[in-house]
Amino acid sequence: MTRLSELPTLRIDPYEELRFEYDGRPLTGVAGDSVATAMFASGVRVFSxxxxxxxxxGLYSLDGECANAMMAVDGVPNAAAETTPLAAGMRVGPQNVRGSADHDRLGFLDMFDWAMPAGFYYRLMHKPAAMWxxxxxQxxxxxxxxxxxxxxxxxxxxxETYLNAEVCVVGGGPAxxxxxxxxxxxxxxxxxxxxRPWLGGSFEHRLRSLDDGTPAYQRARDLAAAVxxxxxxxxxxxxALIGTYNDNLITAVQRGANGDDFxxxxxxxxAASIVVATGCIERPLLFENNERPGVMQIGCAHRLAHTYGLLPGRTAVFSVGSDGGLECAADLADHGVAITCVADCxxxxHDPELVEALRQRNVPFLAGWVATAAHGRKKVRGVSLTALDGTGTRDDSCDVLVASAGRTPLAGPVTMAQGKLAYDSHTGCFLPASLPxxxxxxGRxxxxxxxxxxxxSGxxxxxAAAADCGRAVETELRECDERLGQLPGPAAGSGLVRSPTHxxxxxxxxxxxxxxxNVRxxxxQGFDVPELIKRFASVGTGPGQGGLPGHNLPMLVAELRGMPPESASPTTMRAPMVPVSMATLAGSSHDMCKRTPVHDSQKLPGAIMRRIGAWRRVRYFSDDLLCRAEVRNVRTNVGMLDGSSLGKFRLWGPDALNALQRIYVSDMAKLRPGRVKYSAMCNDDGCVVDDGIVIKRADNEYYLTTSSGRAGQTVEWFRYHTRYDGWDFKMVNLTDALGVINLSGPNARTVLERVADARVSNDAFPFSGYREFTLLGRVPARVMRLGFVGELSYELHVPSSYMRAVWDGVAAAGTDLGIANFGVEAQNIMRMEKGHLIVGSESEQRTTLNDLGLGFLWSRNKPEARTVGSVALAQTLEQPDRLKLVGFRMDDPEHTPRDGSIVVDERIRGWVxxxxxxxxxxxxxxxxxxxxxxxxxxxxxQIYEDGCGGNLATARVVPMPFYDPGGARIRM
Amino acid sequence: MSFLITCPTCGPRKGYEFRYGGEDKGPRPDEAGLTPEEWVEYVHMNRCVAGVSKEWWFHRDGCSAWFTIWRDTRTNLQVQVSNDGPEEQS
Incomplete structure (x- = not known):
């Protein structure tokens, strides 16, 4: 198809060809084309x-306002071909067709519309239920x-990009x-x-001269240059704008161009202030076959010619409701399109200048006429028109029907920010009536x-936006308002929605x-308001997001129900205003994780790291997922684990003890220096949220540990539950400031003796003890003797900056003994053998302290503390039918059920x-x-596992701990 | 959560930085003689007004303070409260 190549408004280079493929056929477009215009130039008329x-x-709006021109582009479905720039080598294909868009084997369905009334899939296919x-x-x-x-x-x-602006202007037209x-x-x-890819809005493609003689497109380019x-x-x-939100938040999606890094x-x-100047879209005229390929909007026909150099057809009929339609008809006549007639509802x-322009071009102008039906099977071949006052009808043949009932202001950005619209009978539009x-x-x-x-007005x-940002603009703003008052106000528009058609x-x-x-x-069936009809008849719920039917639906409903137009209100616009790809919403992938101070020393050959909460930690040190070598070395010799992710806090001040009494279930008044205290935190339902160690270092000076996953919320938790008390205590999260080495195994003491500057014998440093001394001659350490894995075990807390030196020192001190790293899974196995629980693994949201068998931690002798959880613990103590934590041994020692498998009899009775x-x-x-x-x-x-085929595994409830029930090993 | 919240320490910040802490229901009741109904009322029941609600927020990605604001649940905007009653803060 030859292009108009001399127009000053063109955005294409007609001489730079780009080859692409459509439905397996090679086609050619030019630089500057969109996928849709390149297809149109190659003769494609049926797009989907x-x-x-x-x-x-077919092609309808050129701005992606409906699904007509949605294509599969390079394997990505639902690409808006009208707004996707053409690139060489693109592979484009049609959607929702059997065969091709031109010859679709399901095209016969059009004859069965009677079988698909509004909401048919809700109503017709549920009886019998098996049919659905x-x-x-199908x-x-x-x-x-x-x-x-x-x-x-x-x-x-x-x-993604997060911008900070004082003023955000939405819409790059003249306003x-x-x-x-x-x-x-x-x-x-x-x-x-x-x-759009360029600024200019409604001026951008128009040749018509403004009052000062400058052509509109030139004015647009001058303004763009100034911007x-x-x-x-x-x-x-x-x-494209996605949404506007409270307090002037705007979200949008940007397509990259050459040179962009996205x-x-x-x-x-x-933004401190927002200007919405989104202009108008056109609203479809409702007549028979108003979407036949060849029926298009004014802007589509106009911009096909002026932006892309493509004539929309050879013979055109116009049925429009705005001066823009007359201007477009005159322009197309100049470019050689035969304009059969221009009907204006x-x-x-009408603008007398434009009526005169049509007369000069010998284009018949029919005021008060409207199209009632488009004819032709796959493309428009003709059109029936009627005079609205009933004085006549006519039939014309054409291959393009430019049809539009008027304009619809794009007010979504206003209403999403809680502005309100009202129907304006002068313009026939919903206009912004109140603004946030x-x-x-x-603008328009x-x-x-x-x-x-x-x-x-722009x-x-x-x-006004500058004033919102504190600029002194009063004088100029007043002058501007006066000037605006002298200029023509909003233009009259037609209220016509539906042409007289049956x-x-x-x-x-x-x-x-x-x-x-369908609306009728x-x-x-009793749906009386547009919001309900929209849902039942699916009007405006497609990719166009209700833009095109946004005006017509409420007006049509008012008309069909015999209500005055002023009573109509448009359906709610919601984000996203434009379809946004999931890839864009996902954005770039930032896996921001925390690394312990000795992260690199853990990356030994064969080590398998896993994301565990906020951290990346070594779960296994070999590909033996049972960790037998790691466990054996701890059970019989000595191992070390990087436990730096453990939550660590300093809590101090005159009311520190009050805070502890409020948060922990145990009586913290009984803490003794040099001893660790294990306790738990519950929520107000008595359910366990965390457990850990509390140490009293001095009066009003405490050190406490929490589980790794809970560390981020601990300060918040303490402060929340003391928020009304006005207590004087302070809290610092030391999790990242201190590293932790867990040194465990029968030979742990031998290793510790070699690095500690203190006596650590069983008498000097017994089980449950807490000591502070230096390691390696200079590094201050907080050391506690615990038994999480069930062996003689020390936890060394040292400043993060010294952690690497201490780690290497401890490892060197144990080399002759065969000290080795163990990972999170080995620790998990050993603590399980010892019957020690992990909150979140052996508990869930509903699990109380009593359910876990930890009721002994709870002190009932401190009601004045109003301990979080104490009320619910007391009230649920005797509650029957709770889930209780038990230990079990599988009858088949070779078979281990997967974590999370369910315990069943006639019904689900619990889980592993x-x-x-x-x-x-x-x-x-x-x-x-x-x-x-x-x-x-x-x-x-009886344990049911996924894929067990009904063969239940069996286990027997046994007492815990499984390993070393007397606890001799942790005290050795 | 697109709205701004004015933290007493840090000033106006994005809502994403905060955690909601529920309606302002006053201090914990005395435990003596508390019935389960009264306790559930305190812990779980909310007024859920369509209007201005006083509620707790925590500046999680900031100063770690718990504080109360007045928020209009119909517009999801923070309102400032003066002696003349709540007014929208914008």
Missing amino acids: RSLKYHRPR PIAAE IRKMAGLGEMEPDHRTVGRYT GMRAALAAAQYGARVVLLER KAADNIRVFART DERYVEIR RPEG ARLHVA LTGLEDPAAIET HGAGL GRKAFVCFDEDATVK QAID CVARNSDALSQAVGMALVDEPLSGEGTTL
Whole structure:
């Protein structure tokens, strides 16, 4: 197809060809094309098939406002071909077709619309109930948008950026650019968002001269140059708004261009003030077959010619409701399109200059006429028109029907920020009626059409935004308002929604194949308001996000129900305003994890690291997932574990003890220096949230540890539960400041003696003791003697900066003994053998201290402390039928059920928390939470595992601990 | 959570930085003679007003302070409370 190559408005280079592939055929476009315009230039007219009826659909808006031009591009479905720039080598294919878009074997479905009334899938396919799964599968096969391969991986650079701006202007048309310039002139930092690749809005493609003789497109380019030259305006082109939120938060999605370091990115802006200058889209005229390929909006026809150099067809009929339609018709006539006639549903109020322009070009102008039906099977071949006053009808043949009922302000950004709209009978539009604080509107969004008024309103909005940022603009703002008052106000528009037509195929929503008839059916079934009809008849729930039917649905409902137009209110707009790919929302992947001070020394050959909470830690030091060598070395010799992720806190001040008494279930008044105290924290339901060690270092000076996963919330927890008390205590999270080495095994003391500058004999440093001394002659350490893994065991807490030296020193001191690292899983096995629990592994949200058998920790003698959990613990003490923690031994010592397997009889009776094949015991043992009646010693548990095929494993409840029940080894 | 919260220490910050701590229900009741009903009422029951609610927030990604604000649950905006009653803060 030859292109108009001399127009000054073109955005293409007609001489630089780009080859691509459509449905297996090689096609050619040019640089600057979108995928859709390149296809149009190559003769493609049927772009897709519709959702339900598989009707042919063509180019309609050029701005991606409906699903008509959604394509699979390079394997990615649902790409908006109208807004996707063409690139050489692209592979493009149609969606929702059997065969091709031109010849779709499901095209016959269009004849069965009577079988698919509004909401048919809710109502018709549920009786009998067994029918629904079959029906659902068939519907999914026949209806829908693109398909994605299950193993599809999106390739590309997807990032995000968080901007800080004083003023954010949404929309880069004349009003938006003037707003940005006005705010910038007062020194405000401005971000300007524009969804198209270039600035200019409604001026951008138009040749018509403004009042001062400058062509509109030239004015747009002059303004764009001024915006570009302003230092404090940042322009984000190809950036579509996703949503506006409270306190002036804006989210958007930007498509990358040549030279950008992203393909698509998420943009988030918090601005002191917002100017919304999003302009208008066109609203579809409702008539029979109003979506036949060849029926297109004014802007689509106009921009095809002026932006892309493509004539929309040879013979055109116009049925429009705004001056823009007359201007487009005159322009297309100049470019050589035969304009059969221009029908305008407005009986009067046309721009006389444009009417004269049509007369000069011998184009018949029919005021008060409207299209009633488009004819032709796959493409428009003709159109029927009627006079609205009933004085006549006519039929014309054509291959393009430019149809539009008027304009719809794009007010979504206003209403999402809690602004309100009201129907305005003068313009026939829903216009912003009340605005949230620090949000301003300008341009065609407010109903203006006069170019000077559009620009002046933008200037004023920019000044108001500057005022929000504390700039003194009063004088200029007053002058601007006066000037705006002298310019033409909002232009009159037609209230017509539906042409007088009686067919079944006048579409309110193209994306969801919803017709006027469907809306009527919904009303007949009792749905009375647009919000309900929208859901029942799926009007505006497709990829276009309700933009095109946003005006027509409420007006049509009002008309069909005999209500005045002023009573109508549009359905709620919600983010996302445009479809956003999941890859963009996922953004770049930042796996931010914490590393212990000796992270590198843990990365031994064969070590398997895992993300454990916020940390990356070594789970296994070999590929033996039972960790037999690691466990054996600890049980018979000595091992060391990097426990630096343990939560560690300093708590001090006059009310420190009060805080401890409030948070811990035990009586912390009984703490003695030099001893550790194990205790637990519950929530107000008596359920365990954490356990750990508390040490009293001096009066009003405490050191405490928490589990790794809980460390981040501990200060918050203490402060929350003491928030009304006004207590004087302070808390510091030392988790990252101190590293921890767990030194365990019968030879642990021998190793410690070699590095400690203190006596550590069993008498000098007994079990449950706490000591502070130096290691290696200089490193201060806090050392506690514990027994989590069931052996003689020391925990060395040392400053992180010295951690590496201490680690290496301890390792060197034990080399001759055969000291070796052990990992998190070895520790897990050993503590399980010892019957020690981990909160979150052997407990869940509902597990109380009593359920775990830890009731002995709870002190009932401190009611004045109002301990968190104490009330619920007392009240649930005798509660029957709770899940209790038990130890079990598998009947088959070779079989270990997976963690999380369920305990069953006739029903689910509990679940396996942890179970391992114990090398030390030559048994398979574990812990489970089971219904109280099953918790008695000797009870047989039946365990169901995924994939067991009904063969239940059996286990017997046995006392814990499994290993060293007398505890001699931890005291040796 | 798109709204801003004014932390008494740090000033206005993004809502994402904070954790919600529930409605302001006053200090913990005395344990003596407390019935399960009264306890559940205190711990779990909320007024859930459609209007201005006084509630606790924690500045998790900031100064680690618990503090109360007044928030209009209908607009999800923080309101400032003066002697004349709540007014929207914007």
